[in-house]
Amino acid sequence: MATPIITQNPSLPTAPKEEEALEDDRLCSGISSFSLLEKEQPQSSSSSDSLSSLGSPCRIERVWAHWKKLGAPKLIVAPMVDNSELPFRMLCRKYGAEAAYTPMLHSRIFSENGKYRTQEFTTCKEDRPLFVQFCANNPDTLLEAAQMVGPHCDYVDINLGCPQRIARRGNYGAFLMDNLPLIKSLVEKLAQNLQVPVSCKIRIFPNLEDTITYARMLEDAGCALLAVHGRTRDEKDGTKFRADWTAIKAVKEALRIPVLANGNIRHMDDVRSCLEETGVDGVLSAESLLENPALFAGFRTAEWIEGEEESNRDGGLDQGDLLVEYLKLCEKYPVPWRMIRVHVHRMLGDWFRIHPDVREDFNKQTKLTFEFLYDMVNRLRGLGTRIPLYVKSSDAGVLGDKVAPQAVQDS
Numbered sequence: 318m319a320t321p322i323i324t325q326n327p328s329l330p331t332a333p334k335e336e337e338a339l340e341d342d343r344l345c346s347g348i349s350s351f352s353l354l355e356k357e358q359p360q361s362s363s364s365s366d367s368l369s370s371l372g373s374p375c376r377i378e379r380v381w382a383h384w385k386k387l388g389a390p391k392l393i394v395a396p397m398v399d400n401s402e403l404p405f406r407m408l409c410r411k412y413g414a415e416a417a418y419t420p421m422l423h424s425r426i427f428s429e430n431g432k433y434r435t436q437e438f439t440t441c442k443e444d445r446p447l448f449v450q451f452c453a454n455n456p457d458t459l460l461e462a463a464q465m466v467g468p469h470c471d472y473v474d475i476n477l478g479c480p481q482r483i484a485r486r487g488n489y490g491a492f493l494m495d496n497l498p499l500i501k502s503l504v505e506k507l508a509q510n511l512q513v514p515v516s517c518k519i520r521i522f523p524n525l526e527d528t529i530t531y532a533r534m535l536e537d538a539g540c541a542l543l544a545v546h547g548r549t550r551d552e553k554d555g556t557k558f559r560a561d562w563t564a565i566k567a568v569k570e571a572l573r574i575p576v577l578a579n580g581n582i583r584h585m586d587d588v589r590s591c592l593e594e595t596g597v598d599g600v601l602s603a604e605s606l607l608e609n610p611a612l613f614a615g616f617r618t619a620e621w622i623e624g625e626e627e628s629n630r631d632g633g634l635d636q637g638d639l640l641v642e643y644l645k646l647c648e649k650y651p652v653p654w655r656m657i658r659v660h661v662h663r664m665l666g667d668w669f670r671i672h673p674d675v676r677e678d679f680n681k682q683t684k685l686t687f688e689f690l691y692d693m694v695n696r697l698r699g700l701g702t703r704i705p706l707y708v709k710s711s712d713a714g715v716l717g718d719k720v721a722p723q724a725v726q727d728s
């Protein structure tokens with residue numbers, strides 16, 4: 318089972334009883350051919366083409382050539398345990414996301430357990446560019462897991478940012494910041510032996526100098542792309558602590574590889590400000606996408622409506638529509654019901670606040686079905702609920718077609 322590092326949303330029901338949890342681990346329908354891993358041969362190692370190979374004078378050029386070949390994606394779905402699974406990634410891609418991370422996978426369990434691999438990592442040919450993220454504290458185990466996913470992704474990413482207790486107990490994520498030589502050995506192992514480039518996702522240190530030294534060490538070890546979450550290990554609550562874009566800017570200026578910013582991306586104005594203020598190559602969003610998977614297409618929730626009335630209009634799309642699209646993707650790309658349950662709460666949170674009785678009814682279901690979920694959206698609509706997503710005229714076309722809401726609606 319995926320390692321649960323999620324901070325529980327207060328609107329979620331309390332932990333299900335054991336038999337309910339087992340029901341939620343069922344796949345929502347039969348597994349289909351996109352679960353490719355069991356059929357793949359491990360990648361050959363030590364390729365002379367390895368993008369991350371150390372000491373090569375043109376390594377940095379090749380790092381950039383790879384990034385540009387992927388289309389230099391700017392709008393990226395962040396890794397989220399139990400939440401950035403295939404159907405959710407595909408929904409976000411439809412609405413403007415240009416690349417996506419898988420949820421964090423546990424490298425040891427992944428390399429040892431076929432059921433975990435089949436259930437927790439699924440992909441399809443349209444699911445690119447793709448970062449597959451692992452947590453790890455053993456270079457050989459990490460390499461073994463990375464070789465299995467290499468043929469299906471564009472980066473193998475190391476999670477160096479998870480601040481949760483489970484990561485402390487398992488000695489991975491942000492707790493490896495206390496053991497930089499171990500981090501170096503993880504990056505070097507992949508960089509020297511894997512054809513697919515290695516990327517890292519980090520948190521910042523309280524001290525900027527330490528952050529820069531850390532980032533340079535990663536680049537020198539062979540990291541080909543760095544995502545920087547601009548909060549420290551102790552700043553767990555994203556609603557309380559603003560991400561430090563100044564630190565991210567300093568990292569971008571100190572490195573030669575592509576750098577991505579993470580934190581405080583809630584709508585397209587944030588995307589523009591972050592790109593301008595930090596000079597980074599792209600941004601990651603997590604929490605806000607869960608509520609509004611159409612964020613990167615320029616849609617925003619009512620919370621982010623400001624200024625003159627006429628500059629914001631009803632975008633002709635709402636979270637009920639998005640949930641229905643997500644459920645259809647789940648029928649096509651099966652996932653455990655527990656993932657669907659969380660997305661229902663996130664996307665329909667505002668709707669449930671108006672109709673708590675519908676939420677209670679949903680929480681009571683120990684065994685979910687698609688029929689129940691489609692009916693529930695219809696029931697909410699029947700009760701007259703409609704909370705539109707809005708578009709701001711300045712969002713259309715600013716970063717190209719990908720963020721023109723009209724283009725999405727017309728398609």
Ligand SMILES: Cc1cc2nc3c(=O)[nH]c(=O)nc-3n(C[C@H](O)[C@H](O)[C@H](O)COP(=O)(O)O)c2cc1C
Binds near residue numbers: 398604
């Ligand atoms: C539900 C959830 C699950 C997450 N799981 C992961 C994960 O698997 N790997 C990871 O590196 N970060 C994980 N994170 C952290 C996010 O990727 C991101 O760094 C953090 O939420 C800050 O971005 P935001 O301000 O856009 O939410 C998770 C965050 C959330 C909300």
